[in-house]
Amino acid sequence: xxxxxxxxxxxxxxxxxxxxxxxxxxxxxxxxxxxxxxxxxxxxxxxxxxxxxxxxxxxxxxxxxxxxxxxxxxxxxxxxxxxxxxxxxxxxxxxxxxxxxxxxxxxxxxxxxxxxxxxxxxxxxxxxxxxxxxxxxxxxxxxxxxxxxxxxxxxxxxxxxxxxxxxxxxxxxxxxxxxxxxxxxxxxxxxxxxxxxxxxxxxxxxxxxxxxxxxxxxxxxxxxxxxxxxxxxxxxxxxxxxxxxxxxxxxxxxxxxxxxxxxxxxxxxxxxxxxxxxxxxxxxxxxxxxxxxxxxxxxxxxxxxxxxxxxxxxxxxxxxxxxxxxxxxxxxxxxxxxxxxxxxxxxxxxxxxxxxxxxxxxxxxxxxxxxxxxxxxxxxxxxxxxxxxxxxxxxxxxxxxxxxxxxxxxxxxxxxxxxxxxxxxxxxxxxxxxxxxxxxxxxxxxxxxxxxxxxxxxxxxxxxxxxxxxxxxxxxxxxxxxxxxxxxxxxxxxxxxxxxxxxxxxxxxxxxxxxxxxxxxxxxxxxxxxxxxxxxxxxxxxxxxxxxxxxxxxxxxxxxxxxxxxxxxxxxxxxxxxxxxxxxxxxxxxxxxxxxxxxxxxxxxxxxxxxxxxxxxxxxxxxxxxxxxxxxxxxxxxxxxxxxxxxxxxxxxxxxxxxxxxxxxxxxxxxxxxxxxxxxxxxxxxxxxxxxxxxxxx
Amino acid sequence: xxxxxxxxxxxxxxxxxxxxxxxxxxxxxxxxxxxxxxxxxxxxxxxxxxxxxxxxxxxxxxxxxxxxxxxxxxxxxxxxxxxxxxxxxxxxxxxxxxxxxxxxxxxxxxxxxxxxxxxxxxxxxxxxxxxxxxxxxxxxxxxxxxxxxxxxxxxxxxxxxxxxxxxxxxxxxxxxxxxxxxxxxxxxxxxxxxxxxxxxxxxxxxxxxxxxxxxxxxxxxxxxxxxxxxxxxxxx
Numbered sequence: 001x002x003x004x005x006x007x008x009x010x011x012x013x014x015x016x017x018x019x020x021x022x023x024x025x026x027x028x029x030x031x032x033x034x035x036x037x038x039x040x041x042x043x044x045x046x047x048x049x050x051x052x053x054x055x056x057x058x059x060x061x062x063x064x065x066x067x068x069x070x071x072x073x074x075x076x077x078x079x080x081x082x083x084x085x086x087x088x089x090x091x092x093x094x095x096x097x098x099x100x101x102x103x104x105x106x107x108x109x110x111x112x113x114x115x116x117x118x119x120x121x122x123x124x125x126x127x128x129x130x131x132x133x134x135x136x137x138x139x140x141x142x143x144x145x146x147x148x149x150x151x152x153x154x155x156x157x158x159x160x161x162x163x164x165x166x167x168x169x170x171x172x173x174x175x176x177x178x179x180x181x182x183x184x185x186x187x188x189x190x191x192x193x194x195x196x197x198x199x200x201x202x203x204x205x206x207x208x209x210x211x212x213x214x215x216x217x218x219x220x221x222x223x224x225x226x227x228x229x230x231x232x233x234x235x236x237x238x239x240x241x242x243x244x245x246x247x248x249x250x251x252x253x254x255x256x257x258x259x260x261x262x263x264x265x266x267x268x269x270x271x272x273x274x275x276x277x278x279x280x281x282x283x284x285x286x287x288x289x290x291x292x293x294x295x296x297x298x299x300x301x302x303x304x305x306x307x308x309x310x311x312x313x314x315x316x317x318x319x320x321x322x323x324x325x326x327x328x329x330x331x332x333x334x335x336x337x338x339x340x341x342x343x344x345x346x347x348x349x350x351x352x353x354x355x356x357x358x359x360x361x362x363x364x365x366x367x368x369x370x371x372x373x374x375x376x377x378x379x380x381x382x383x384x385x386x387x388x389x390x391x392x393x394x395x396x397x398x399x400x401x402x403x404x405x406x407x408x409x410x411x412x413x414x415x416x417x418x419x420x421x422x423x424x425x426x427x428x429x430x431x432x433x434x435x436x437x438x439x440x441x442x443x444x445x446x447x448x449x450x451x452x453x454x455x456x457x458x459x460x461x462x463x464x465x466x467x468x469x470x471x472x473x474x475x476x477x478x479x480x481x482x483x484x485x486x487x488x489x490x491x492x493x494x495x496x497x498x499x500x501x502x503x504x505x506x507x508x509x510x511x512x513x514x515x516x517x518x519x520x521x522x523x524x525x526x527x528x529x530x531x532x533x534x535x536x537x538x539x540x541x542x543x544x545x546x547x548x549x550x551x552x553x554x555x556x557x558x559x560x561x562x563x564x565x566x567x568x569x570x571x572x573x574x575x576x577x578x579x580x581x582x583x584x585x586x587x588x589x590x591x592x593x594x595x596x597x598x599x600x601x602x603x604x605x606x607x608x609x610x611x612x613x614x615x616x617x618x619x620x621x622x623x624x625x626x627x628x629x630x631x632x633x634x635x636x637x638x639x640x641x642x643x644x645x646x647x648x649x650x651x652x653x654x655x656x657x658x659x660x661x662x663x664x665x666x667x668x669x670x671x672x673x674x675x676x677x678x679x680x681x682x683x684x685x686x687x688x689x690x691x692x693x694x695x696x697x698x
Numbered sequence: 699x700x701x702x703x704x705x706x707x708x709x710x711x712x713x714x715x716x717x718x719x720x721x722x723x724x725x726x727x728x729x730x731x732x733x734x735x736x737x738x739x740x741x742x743x744x745x746x747x748x749x750x751x752x753x754x755x756x757x758x759x760x761x762x763x764x765x766x767x768x769x770x771x772x773x774x775x776x777x778x779x780x781x782x783x784x785x786x787x788x789x790x791x792x793x794x795x796x797x798x799x800x801x802x803x804x805x806x807x808x809x810x811x812x813x814x815x816x817x818x819x820x821x822x823x824x825x826x827x828x829x830x831x832x833x834x835x836x837x838x839x840x841x842x843x844x845x846x847x848x849x850x851x852x853x854x855x856x857x858x859x860x861x862x863x864x865x866x867x868x869x870x871x872x873x874x875x876x877x878x879x880x881x882x883x884x885x886x887x888x889x890x891x892x893x894x895x896x897x898x899x900x901x902x903x904x905x906x907x908x909x910x911x912x913x914x915x916x917x918x919x920x921x922x923x924x925x926x927x928x929x930x931x932x933x934x
Contacts, residue, residue, distance in 0.1 A: 382816075382817060383816055383817075664862065666862035666879075666894055667793040667794075667795075667798065667803070667805055667821045667879070668795055668798075668881075668889070668890065669798065669821050669822060669823055669824055669828065669879060669880045669881040669894070670823060670824050670825060670880075670881035670886070670888075670889035670890070670891070671739050671799070671823050671825050671826060671889060672735075672736075672739075672888075672889050673735075673736045673737075673739035673740060673825050673826070674736070674825055674885075674886075674887055675736075675887050675888055675889070676732050676733070676735045676736030676739070677732075677733055677736035677737070678887060679729075679732050680729045680730065680731070680732030680733035680734075680735070680736060681729075681733060682729075683725060683728065683729035683732065684725075684726060684729040684730065684733070686725075687722055687725040687726055687729060690722070691718055691719075691722035694714070694715075694718040695715070695718055695719075
């Protein structure tokens, strides 16, 4: 009877399914444009304003990353291994490029590539040479990994010839010194590079690939010539978190502890024999989306007053000394009138919880001002805006006015930090004569790409000002915080959560309101003190220890330290005879020396000569630096010539609490009206044809 | 079309015909609904602008944010006029998807009252309000009215296509320019693409002077301080 029914059903099925398909199309398409970010990033030409994207038709999944961090802290020295496992889930051979952070003072001295049971030790080479080694091995189809330094706290790991479903693990090892401040010990481990603001005009001509060519989302600009290397692609938070992390810490504090805590992550602490601790993250799944911070507090009776370590290497003695200046009961600085300039970053990356924290910190700081003090408030994003043209007396009405201004602050726009810094440092001749203590409180996440340019300004113009950085948010730029404070002859602190604001700001107030130990000099008996670090010696603020590192062929039996604190001379003599021998002191000295040489480069000293000095030191001590990289090659060729290799820039998470749109800034500006109209019309038309066909002649 | 060609020995039962009717009318309804959805977007865009014009007059008079309809969560902050193209649109305070359905929206926290120092970014849908951007030429005059009733004049410097995945909009906010942004290409079938079309215009006339433009009434020049949303506005 119904001979034509199957056909009818088939055509109906076709109609309905095509209609459903049509409806789903916009969503599918929207999804795929999102996923093809990576493709387009890789193929992106470095053109100027007129950019073109590739459509990214084929979707090959990028290598998956799994990171395990193992830290061994022994007293003041922490040694960390970061194991990055790259797994290739696709059926094609892959190259993975991952831009990640490490602590800004990390002395990275080992790279190991692990394939199954085999371990290949990395070699230190000059950066360009290492890159060539890598490229050659990559082309030959050998498994190879390369570790480069982009900033003291940003590194790139490149791993080539990852076979489908055959993971390669890269172990990166570094050493750092634990920060001691106000009787507490602190260690930060950054997990993600926060999206940097890149000032300047993009290079408009098509560049041929150089050492500065990267795979990031930002084009290189005249102000940040390596922008594409420090801006790894960011996964939109709506697609979930990636890059899982595991953390194991063995802590041997060398003193009795009062407590161990982490303000950033819930931790599990297991006390072991001989006063050591094992620390892990409580959450079984933690993703690389914020800094980790560990704080341990010794019993006050057990806090060491002085620690001396030494290491002999190649006939030379390296020394590390940490010393707490005695706590003076001198009057607090509240009696000395201060001029305080608050600078607050209100750029897009501060939107959300960061701005809330910054506002809370500012409010607290305002409340500490006395009527004798004067103050000003400067906010900056794409533009800089001061509350007053010059500092005003901190009267009740002015404070209230400032408070209203703070409450109304919104975070949006770029991070043009230079004008804000210049404005904060600017003083009228009248102000200079007053010799007031002028403190600049710089509240920012430091997420900018032109650090060196800002350091140059600070170094040149700091004068009698003192700059204190307050690092805000879940993934601040530690390098900026530390160095800006160093060039600004102040100190730095971090606020990662709203709960921390009160505590951390109180510690800062202590430093702001108590006289610092200044004009510190060191004298050694018998021998001259060469190669001593830091050089010049910084001022010490309340609760900060004096930390020295030096190298000497003949070790002096003792040194004498002198300093001034609110007019009185402080002096102490420290014996070096009973220095305990420890590994890592030489590397520490070398790393600090490299940092000093880099600082001198900021001051525009002889760059070529400094570069050579850094290179020599880094090669000798096996250290990754601006000019040296570690490279590990597995000499067995693996990838058949016929098979191609696909490069993937690994995505990173948006740091916790940040708002994607506030940073990348592009609103959605199209409606689905057209697709609705087209689909609807098409449907009516097909329905009409189809119905006519079946009903004609009835 | 002639079903007889398809085979003579194929009598259809009543069930089949009924199914054709049912399925056919169902599809007809759904197709019409889709067209309705598409048209509704355009109707909404046009009707909202009409209501927004009323709210704008109110704003100029009272110097207070005026909601175009009682349940609106946005309000007008400026008026955009492109004389050559006959464009007269009210700009909304934000650029969320909800607001852009009614009119072009201001991106970021630039204040129209402080346009002398700040860049202004306005975005709109490429298929409704900002479809005119494709006709904008370098040298085009754009007038912008602020809440105070001041007229700002801009001249288009360049038009460019940018990739939102590889560029931060933030970089373009350095100068006191006016940026008009919409999606690109204009005729793309699907929304959600990564490309943006950006018109950059630079200020030309002295800013902050009451000009009598034939196209609009100036508001009461009341001076004072007002709060709009969470950001404060300095009224001159």
